[in-house]
Amino acid sequence: MSVIKNLKRFTIEQTKKDYTPYLILSIPLLFLIIFLVWPLGISIGKAFVLKGKELIWDNFTLANFQRFFTSSMYQKSLRNSFVISFTVVLFTLIIGAPMGYFVARVEMPFKKLILALGILPIITPAFVGAFSWVILLGRQGVVRYAVNKVLGLVGLSLPPIYGLFGIIFTMSLTYLPFVFLLSYGAFKSTNPLLEESAMIMGAGHSRILRTITIPLILPSLGAAAILVFIRAMGNFGIPAVLGGQQYVLPTLIHFRVHGFWDLNGASAIAIISVAIVIIALVIQKKVVSAREYETISTATSEYKLHKHLLTKVIAILYCSLVLIISLAPQITIITMSFFKQWIGFLPSGFTLENYRIIPQIASKTIKNSFFLATSASLLTALIGTLAAYITERRRPKGAMLIDFTIMTPFVLPGIVVSVALLSAFSSGPINISGTFLILIISFMVRRTPYVFRSVAASLTQLDEALEESSIISGASWFYTFRRVTFPLILPGIIAGTILTFATLLQELSTTILLYSARTQTLPIQIYNTVAEGNFGIASALSVLLIVTVFIMVYLMNIFLGDSGSSSFKLG
């Protein structure tokens, strides 16, 4: 050990730490603080101050919240939001879980097709679904017309789709795929040996279902339920098209901002709606985490599919019925886009005019939409990737906090994000309201979780030894990231980015408060065209939108195989 005493002093150059990672990795943190944490803080502050008053302690008031006790419109909106969200969760679970079971466990043809068509409702913009149901079940809707002809004989009539029932019906169909896909995955991936061992110990089919299968997939159903609940709470498009006099919290926020430019009041409503989501999330975590199990054995085998003829017939009929109903909007929209109007039983006035005038009326909005979606998804890819890298690889002390912050927009209704951004950046030193910038920022804030999750998943699967081995070989952090990490997580980045792009193209609930004449997007134009009652043109524009999104998702599936469509579980 005498060697230690006559050490050579080491030059500073060699002991110098590599600071590049810290510099690069601070980018996403700064972004989150400036454009998420800060606006949310301002927005929360404004909720406790009256409109037009300065944000100081002396002006503190609960008046903005008092309306929930005094105004019947507020009370009704709150009640509506509750009723709608809970009923939609219930319906999607009741309809979606059996479908997942059938496709996973019953031998039947066209499984791939059912799975592919099954996700169509999510990639169709929700408000497009809503207005297609107006065509089918509205005052002069074709299905309602036909049904009433029959019901009329016994003196009954089907009410038009407007109002609570219509919202619940359309939302259930829109969000059905979440439950379907998640329960399908769960039914398929639980270890069949567990059920087989129960069978060998003498348990019957219903007992196995009750004591083994359902408890094991409960966490997945819980996850699907909360996903649907969050989306149902935050959805703007469907109640905006179908609500009529029935307001829900997102449309109420829109009303406050659009009608009165009352960001303070809107913030208060936003707080309430986020609080509800958070309470639901906590309850779900409590219920599910007590029932989350880890599979102990590593040995697995394939499920034996049900082959009984009766089971097969029931399964096929059930799936076809659900698919036909949930694909009705797409079929309706495509048909409608070729006609002038659709009153009574058949559409009338075949025309290509709806498409021919698109370049004239929509070239600007299409260009805007593509510009915004492209730039926002590329920037989101950058931020999301870096953020995922930080939390997965650097594991700083506050990793949990970063993770939590990034995932926050996931539970924030889109319109709440816009209220927060408007609160912080529509007055004072930084005023970017009405610009492309505020839209891009809002898109980035909302969609960072998509890329983050997707890349974080790739990183968890990537053996850390690969990067360590590169460092040991003498490569710096940046060299390692460029040559090893980045190429290997690229599929995850691309998946997340395409998903982001596809969803941003149809974004309505954030855009609705932030757009200006200059920055109007395609979904906004469709929404306004529907409001004007011009269903033919709205349909043609919607077809354009749906086809573009569909091609994107299809390309992603080719690129990434099966994992592509499953990443929609995220969004």
Added chain:
Amino acid sequence: MIYPKNIIYKDVVKKFEGKREKVTALKGVSFEINQGELFCLLGPSGCGKTTLLRISAGLESLTSGQIFYGEKDITSIPPFRRNIGMVFQSFALYPHMNIFENVAYGLRVRKKPEDFIKKKVTEIMELVGLPDVLRRNPSPTALSGGQQQRIAIARALVYDPEILFLDEPLASLDAKLRRYMRAEIRRIQKATNITTIYVTHDQEEAMAIGDRLAIMNTGLVEQIGSSDKIYHQPENMFVANFIGKMNFFPATILEIQGNHCKVKLEYNQKMMDLFFETNQIRTRKINQGEKVILGSRPESLTINKNDGKNLLTGRIQIIQNLGKIVRYEVSLLQDAKSKLIEVDMEKKLAGVKEGDEVCINFRKKSTLLFPGKKVL
């Protein structure tokens, strides 16, 4: 050319801060690894051997203490400035690069010229015994486990590092390949004469491959020495029990005469004479009247048919024929709760079957002596 470096650890302490508790993975470790030595870190899982390896390579920082490569204090030098090589348990071959690029990686990092890289890679692939693989140059996923292992070693050695780290390199291979590859690793290590640290939890592997071994337990080094020394002269009960099987018998020393001792067994208060090798009595400072633990390897015990006059009597529970030897697991009649005693015999005793009573005898010279009253 590799210039082997020795490694010196000085009071190395590593604490991990978990969510709820702090875990001290290394509790002050000091020792030296010689130049060109193949040194094994061996111990049960959680003993700190992997932590020590990762700290030595710079992948983890240390809480306190110092590490030297030769005369250089490298404690705070990041791993990529250390000129070291490492083979990971999972091999960590880059799936997006072909074999040549995988092996050449460290040379590319060092910005070596193309023809130099080609020459070096070809040389190293010959050393690891895969000269033909470069002709097809496939992706690493197309290779077998053993070939992947060789590529991982080639990649770690190609840029002439000063030290090679091997983190359970054979754990993901099947048993037969493991025995073959460990000989290969020793051949390659001796051919390059690079100072090598080899982590494993497999004691047979460590004994077979290492010039010297460090036996670790709960963050401390229990003993360092050659395989032979550790097997025949374990310094404490942990090492004795961890390396191979050791039968323990609590006893009291009655009389000491040079290397001869008269001891009394706790089980049945019977006395016997023992001869201890290598002055165990003096080095362990054992006095007359003191309570000790006697340790005996299975091959240092014998059994024969119970004739009623013997020291220890037991009942055979299980007989396993292991080919070269026959192993008897015997429960003591006097103490039914004690652990089963293992006895290895060269031949099967005629007419003795499971359930029979037998007596156990000590071979005089090879009994070990540990201070203390309780069996570990």
